[in-house]
Amino acid sequence: MEMVFFRNFVSQSARLLAIFGLFFLLSGCAEDVVVEKNGNTACNVTFNGQAETGDMTGWNIITNGGSGWAVCQPGTFCTSNAPAEKGQEIDLVTLGFDPADLDSGPDVFVSEDFFRRGDIPDGKSVLYYLKVELRDALHAPIATYDSGWITSATTGAVTENLSHLFTGYNNTSPVRFIHWQDGGDENVGWAGHYGAYLQNATLNVAASSCPIGM
Numbered sequence: 707m708e709m710v711f712f713r714n715f716v717s718q719s720a721r722l723l724a725i726f727g728l729f730f731l732l733s734g735c736a737e738d739v740v741v742e743k744n745g746n747t748a749c750n751v752t753f754n755g756q757a758e759t760g761d762m763t764g765w766n767i768i769t770n771g772g773s774g775w776a777v778c779q780p781g782t783f784c785t786s787n788a789p790a791e792k793g794q795e796i797d798l799v800t801l802g803f804d805p806a807d808l809d810s811g812p813d814v815f816v817s818e819d820f821f822r823r824g825d826i827p828d829g830k831s832v833l834y835y836l837k838v839e840l841r842d843a844l845h846a847p848i849a850t851y852d853s854g855w856i857t858s859a860t861t862g863a864v865t866e867n868l869s870h871l872f873t874g875y876n877n878t879s880p881v882r883f884i885h886w887q888d889g890g891d892e893n894v895g896w897a898g899h900y901g902a903y904l905q906n907a908t909l910n911v912a913a914s915s916c917p918i919g920m
Contacts, residue, residue, distance in 0.1 A: 749916035755907030785890030785901030793887035802917025811877030817869035824863030842879035
């Protein structure tokens, strides 16, 4: 059985529990967070973050190195032997969020898993990153999480998680958009998709009521 590791997950979970009084539903990897705070619920925003469409719908390809981006198995974006990066801006008002909720500076939780294939030689790694910006009506950043490029463990089939809670940020210019950007690579140098596998991207936005379909 593949051993699953979570980077920063325990500390993030403790922080979230202290702030929210959360209830996590887990099935081997970070999944949707069900949140209640002052009557608010975390709405799970669908943005093809888990390759639901089976392709790259909704994503802008920033770099497409090596063999390029692919959906190589259900729910998985796969990268190759040179940097592959993608991004998209999510319009919260168009999705149906109440501007009054957004004006209050709602908590926003982001999470994504990054998988290293077990058939990569020991001593070699995949590389990955996650960068998320909360943006105002003029598309200017008001809060940013940026992991920078991370080098994975060097042996075995390993899943590592990045997650972040936006809370208490300056909402002088209220959030209206969320920009999500991520990427993967590897240092093996093999053709094909042996770079980081991106899975289970999750975006939760707290609101008094969720838009229809969330």
